[in-house]
Amino acid sequence: MKDMDIAEVSRRTGVPASTLRYYEEKGLIASIGRRGLSRLFDPAVLERLALIALGRAGGFALDEISAMLRPDGLPKMDRGRLDAKANELDHTIRRLTAIREALRHAARCPAARPMECPTFRRAVRLAGAGRFEVAPIGSFKAEAVSVTRRKRETGDVRLE
């Protein structure tokens, strides 16, 4: 297949030209030359873009993706890194699963307030949102310590 101009790459991948330029600027993709001012891309860029999309869909930052794809040419990714990412994703998946269950349960649980329902509370805890322990209002004593310990670590509650 012949070299493609930016419009063609965009058309074939759905990635806007502006994004392609941005990616090139960031070193995620490379053009193989110019015709006049216009960039020319090797068809291999499509594959690379698919990998980038995969990473993005997985919630990874462009910099991380760049690092995984980096040892450039062939998108040879480091095995340990890939495994680490997979594990990360695994945690995220577990957390999301717990949250999904919490939502599903809340949708049909008759408890007046979701937090009164043990099932819901359990899900919240699994979701990791329960740093806040959220126990029946009024019994927060034991929790205070651990919460305080974590306090400054992240500004909290945000994944990752």
Next chain:
Amino acid sequence: MKDMDIAEVSRRTGVPASTLRYYEEKGLIASIGRRGLSRLFDPAVLERLALIALGRAGGFALDEISAMLRPDGLPKMDRGRLDAKANELDHTIRRLTAIREALRHAARCPAARPMECPTFRRAVRLAGAGRFEVAPIGSFKAEAVSVTRRKRETGDVRLE
């Protein structure tokens, strides 16, 4: 339990005071009064913050959370909405699972380039990476938004 000042809420939940003020400004939480200038919070706010954390962990935007919690007082959420959210999460989970598998496989597949491996390609396909439709997945703040905002037509994306 007595009313708490912002520092106490922060200590108990790990949520920074600045964030609490921000949440109040957005209408996600409410203080029940002031002592001098200082806000006073009802202990129930802890529970509400836990729900907010749950939502955030699930990747929902503050506005969405606000809408689910809204019919305020008791965090009575609309059932249909909860179910919809659960389904949304379900899709995200499936997608992430496929990506995780792709990563795990790539970590030990001998193919020179991942895309040469049918298993990997299949995972990529399942991941929907080609379609670039990334649903609100928690981990990254602005991500979901910007991706969503690209409602521009999405071309065909031939990855394989």
Next chain:
DNA sequence: CTACGAGTTCAAGCCGGCTTGAGGTCAAGC
């Protein structure tokens, strides 16, 4: 040869979710 349109560069803007900093107020302790 000229005009056109697709491509280019660079700087600035946007969105969400907060954080930071300057400058102000006030209850409590000495």
Next chain:
DNA sequence: GCTTGACCTCAAGCCGGCTTGAACTCGTAG
């Protein structure tokens, strides 16, 4: 009565991932 330090407000800033706009440069069709 005065200081202290926690809390306040308001505006601006930051980050990631792009998008947008203005001003410009070319290859190509007529």
